[in-house]
Amino acid sequence: MKWSDEGIVVNVKTFNEKAYVLTLFCKENGKKRGLFQNSKSQNGAALISVGDIGQALWFGRLQDQLGKFSFERKHQTSLYCFQCSLKNAVFNHLYDIINILPDSHTYPKLYELFYHINIEMQHFNSKDLIIQICLFELLLLSELGFGFDFSHCAVSGVSEVFYISPQSGQCVSREIGIPYHSKLFIIPCFWKKLDLNEDQIIEDFALESPQLYQELQTSLRITEFFLKKHIFEKAKNFSFSRQKIIQWINHSCQKNDSKC
Structure with missing residues (x-):
């Protein structure tokens, strides 16, 4: 099977002298790993790096296998x-x-x-x-x-919220939260x-x-x-x-x- 997707290189690890294992964060396929061949220049430096954005083609026998990538870089974030x-x-x-x-x-x-x-x-x-x-x-x-959820107080139901509970992550109004002010986030x-x-x-x-x-x-x-x-x-x-x-x-x- 294979698929093509826009992706961003988020990790590069050496696999052998001729290949790397790339991890891409892809628009439609999420985070995915695959082998990338011929990824070194003549002086041994990688021709692909974390932060590169481009078009990826992944292919493998099964979706959960490592598979292989081809990658065409269009932008290099690390330069900046x-x-x-x-x-x-x-x-x-x-x-x-x-x-x-x-x-x-x-x-x-x-x-x-x-x-x-x-x-x-x-x-x-x-x-x-x-x-x-x-x-x-x-x-x-x-x-x-x-x-x-900032739409309403989790206790009273009023629409104005002021605090967040670090325990539950729920939002409450100023009136409800004042007695617990020191324990809540504004x-x-x-x-x-x-x-x-x-x-x-x-x-x-x-x-x-x-x-x-x-x-x-x-x-x-x-x-x-x-x-x-x-x-x-x-x-x-x-x-x-x-x-x-x-x-x-x-x-x-x-x-x-x-x-x-």
């Missing part, structure tokens, strides 16, 4: 990451996340945003990058079944304006306010808690790459600087 420490940290963090997703599960919205971030990486300033990370982590939780204002169920979640997402970086810090603090709780229990690299992002935000807060 290593001259900026924040972009490098964001790049590593995003790919750490994608690599722990289950194989062969499709995540169309997550792929769309992941693709968008990779394509636009060269144009993003630091504020743009952090906004995209906030959105990506929120969408990741939602796609994996741990999303938040919901970032911009979260309530998002609809992660919409087909298009990229173009309309913007954040401009005097509390810009405070909002982003709060967003990342909450998603970090739930990502560690539900997804990253055994992912050792999560704290390292993400901590560098947090350090950048803290530094930018002091300078109000969006340059990268």
Whole structure:
């Protein structure tokens, strides 16, 4: 059997002197591994790298076998990451996340945003990058079944919500949550304006306010808690790459600087 799909290279491992095992995150087939032949130049350097985007052809006897890939690269994200420490940290963090997703599960919205971030990486300033990370982590939780419902209070049913419970992930109103204020997360204002169920979640997402970086810090603090709780229990690299992002935000807060 075989299929063709757009995909992003998320991992490259040496198989032998003439081949690598590629892991691609594909638009319609999710995360998939396969052998890629003739992937070295004359000096031994790989001709394909993490962050490459292109058209992939996978073929194998059975869907659950390793199979083989052919791949035509159309974009190389890594070229734009290593001259900026924040972009490098964001790049590593995003790919750490994608690599722990289950194989062969499709995540169309997550792929769309992941693709968008990779394509636009060269144009993003630091504020743009952090906004995209906030959105990506929120969408990741939602796609994996741990999303938040901002439509109403889980206790009283009123439409205005203010807190999130770290225990249940449910949202409650200010009135219900005040007695437990120290034990709850305050919901970032911009979260309530998002609809992660919409087909298009990229173009309309913007954040401009005097509390810009405070909002982003709060967003990342909450998603970090739930990502560690539900997804990253055994992912050792999560704290390292993400901590560098947090350090950048803290530094930018002091300078109000969006340059990268």
